[in-house]
Amino acid sequence: MNIGRIWAVTIRHLYLFIHSLDRLTDMVYWPIMDIILWGFTTQYVQQRNVSLPHVALAILTALVFWQVVWRANYEISVNLLEEMWNANLVNMFSTPLKPLEWVSAVMLIGLLKMLITLGVGVGAVWFLYSLNIFTIGWLFLPCIALLMASGWFMGFLGSSFIIIGGTRVQTIAWTMGFLFAPFSAVFYPVSVLPVWAQMISRVLPTTYVFESMRTVLATGAIP
Amino acid sequence: MSRDVVLSVHDLTKTYTGKKPFVAVDHISFSMHEGEILGLLGPNGAGKTTTIQMLLSTLKPTSGTITYFGKDFYTHRSETLQHVAFASTYIQLPHRLTILENLNVYGMLYNLSPAERKHRIQKFLTFFGVWDQRNKQMSDLSAGQKTRVMLAKAFLAHPRIALLDEPTASLDPDIAHEVRTFVLEQRREYNVSMLFTSHNMDEVTEVCDRVMFLQHGKIVADDTPDNLARSISTATVQLMVGDGMKRTIEYAKKHKLAHTIENRVMNISLDEQHIAELLSGLAKVGVEYTQISINKPSLETYFLYLAKQGRVVKKENT
Numbered sequence: 340m341n342i343g344r345i346w347a348v349t350i351r352h353l354y355l356f357i358h359s360l361d362r363l364t365d366m367v368y369w370p371i372m373d374i375i376l377w378g379f380t381t382q383y384v385q386q387r388n389v390s391l392p393h394v395a396l397a398i399l400t401a402l403v404f405w406q407v408v409w410r411a412n413y414e415i416s417v418n419l420l421e422e423m424w425n426a427n428l429v430n431m432f433s434t435p436l437k438p439l440e441w442v443s444a445v446m447l448i449g450l451l452k453m454l455i456t457l458g459v460g461v462g463a464v465w466f467l468y469s470l471n472i473f474t475i476g477w478l479f480l481p482c483i484a485l486l487m488a489s490g491w492f493m494g495f496l497g498s499s500f501i502i503i504g505g506t507r508v509q510t511i512a513w514t515m516g517f518l519f520a521p522f523s524a525v526f527y528p529v530s531v532l533p534v535w536a537q538m539i540s541r542v543l544p545t546t547y548v549f550e551s552m553r554t555v556l557a558t559g560a561i562p
Numbered sequence: 563m564s565r566d567v568v569l570s571v572h573d574l575t576k577t578y579t580g581k582k583p584f585v586a587v588d589h590i591s592f593s594m595h596e597g598e599i600l601g602l603l604g605p606n607g608a609g610k611t612t613t614i615q616m617l618l619s620t621l622k623p624t625s626g627t628i629t630y631f632g633k634d635f636y637t638h639r640s641e642t643l644q645h646v647a648f649a650s651t652y653i654q655l656p657h658r659l660t661i662l663e664n665l666n667v668y669g670m671l672y673n674l675s676p677a678e679r680k681h682r683i684q685k686f687l688t689f690f691g692v693w694d695q696r697n698k699q700m701s702d703l704s705a706g707q708k709t710r711v712m713l714a715k716a717f718l719a720h721p722r723i724a725l726l727d728e729p730t731a732s733l734d735p736d737i738a739h740e741v742r743t744f745v746l747e748q749r750r751e752y753n754v755s756m757l758f759t760s761h762n763m764d765e766v767t768e769v770c771d772r773v774m775f776l777q778h779g780k781i782v783a784d785d786t787p788d789n790l791a792r793s794i795s796t797a798t799v800q801l802m803v804g805d806g807m808k809r810t811i812e813y814a815k816k817h818k819l820a821h822t823i824e825n826r827v828m829n830i831s832l833d834e835q836h837i838a839e840l841l842s843g844l845a846k847v848g849v850e851y852t853q854i855s856i857n858k859p860s861l862e863t864y865f866l867y868l869a870k871q872g873r874v875v876k877k878e879n880t
Contacts, residue, residue, distance in 0.1 A: 341640075347670030354663045355656065358699065426654040430715075433618040433648040433725075434671040435640040 348444030411490025414449035574626035601770035647721035672719035686714035802853035
């Protein structure tokens with residue numbers, strides 16, 4: 340592994356980020372829009388139903404956490420697509436660049452962008468609703484790490500299909516993450532799912548993150 | 563003095579599997595020497611691009627071996643590609659990045675230091691006359707400018723081998739000339755070996771030391787451009803007949819010479835050695851011509867001859 344080459348690929352995507360308004364929109368605009376829509380919705384629900392404690396914080400934390408999964412997944416597959424759209428893949432891999440270095444670079448870009456999205460998301464929740472996502476304490480860090488790893492897994496799974504099927508199946512880049520969302524119990528507990536869906540849910544690491552987050556917010560105890 | 567072999571290909575094959583398996587490259591073997599410019603020619607679908615992709619490791623061969631600088635390519639891929647460059651008209655650089663950003667990224671991929679990158683980027687962009695455009699995004703450049711940036715990218719790391727896939731396709735003649743000059747200069751200055759594909763036969767004759775013809779994935783000819791052209795002895799004599807068109811036709815028929823007529827211009831195809839005999843024969847029967855041109859066999863003639871043969875073989879096989 341050569342750090343210089345990993346940084347070269349990272350820089351290549353960061354340059355794109357500077358020139359591309361849509362990539363900036365993906366990273367900042369949509370998360371903020373989600374937070375605004377869901378935040379006011381949950382505040383409304385909470386005001387009407389006192390038997391749902393911490394519902395706003397739980398949903399907003401889930402929303403920010405889901406952005407971590409989404410961003411990690413999205414960066415892997417869209418950065419692959421970016422090279423395909425630019426007909427640059429052959430160029431890249433006709434250099435000494437190793438596949439593992441490319442993979443490391445897109446993971447690094449995902450991490451950098453996730454940190455920005457996370458910062459924006461946590462800040463927006465605090466600014467708009469005076470809620471603190473760090474309420475879950477030190478559990479925040481392993482949760483983020485697990486969510487990142489899950490997002491990367493989804494990204495690589497989607498990318499494998501894209502490599503096989505080409506840009507004809509590029510929609511996988513946007514849909515793969517959401518395939519896991521209903522089973523990950525992002526906004527609701529696993530118990531509300533039908534039994535067959537619960538079985539799928541239990542094999543997904545993301546489920547345990549969202550369930551733990553709700554338990555901590557509801558009881559204050561770390562599961 | 564014999565030059566070192568820098569690239570050696572042995573029994574290279576690529577078969578695409580599927581409902582109708584297709585052999586794109588069929589057991590080809592060849593080698594390229596230091597400082598040599600080797601032309602890889604063939605009609606569309608002959609297997610040129612597939613071969614180049616395997617030489618870059620972007621496509622896995624079905625069988626066969628590729629050896630660069632005496633080392634197996636697939637076990638020394640990364641260190642080999644440090645010395646192998648690639649440029650193609652059909653491959654692009656990220657269009658939303660500027661020229662400078664793109665070359666900076668590629669300089670980093672070849673482990674050039676910041677000072678080397680700065681120096682070489684300026685040198686190549688200045689040579690190609692695009693230094694003033696350096697902060698323009700690729701999408702804002704003309705096809706010719708993009709090709710020149712692509713060549714600058716390829717030669718940035720001072721490669722020992724360059725694989726150039728139709729580097730002058732769709733370029734204006736003056737830009738294509740500039741590219742050929744650059745290619746020859748790189749060879750002269752740095753002894754770079756090059757594999758060069760092109761559909762322009764005059765260009766191949768000008769640039770390449772040796773030419774390989776690929777047809778249906780196989781190498782069907784491998785020699786210098788001059789020798790290949792000489793192997794086709796048919797020349798075409800074009801006569802603008804002033805007086806005696808009928809006698810000229812009779813002469814051609816009598817001597818069984820293939821001919822065509824268009825607006826008092828007669829084209830006669832014959833063996834190069836019999837041109838003098840034809841002209842004296844026509845003079846004897848009193849034919850007067852106001853203009854004459856002799857098209858000697860060229861690499862293009864050879865290419866057309868092989869392509870025609872290939873179509874016949876394919877037809878027979880089907």
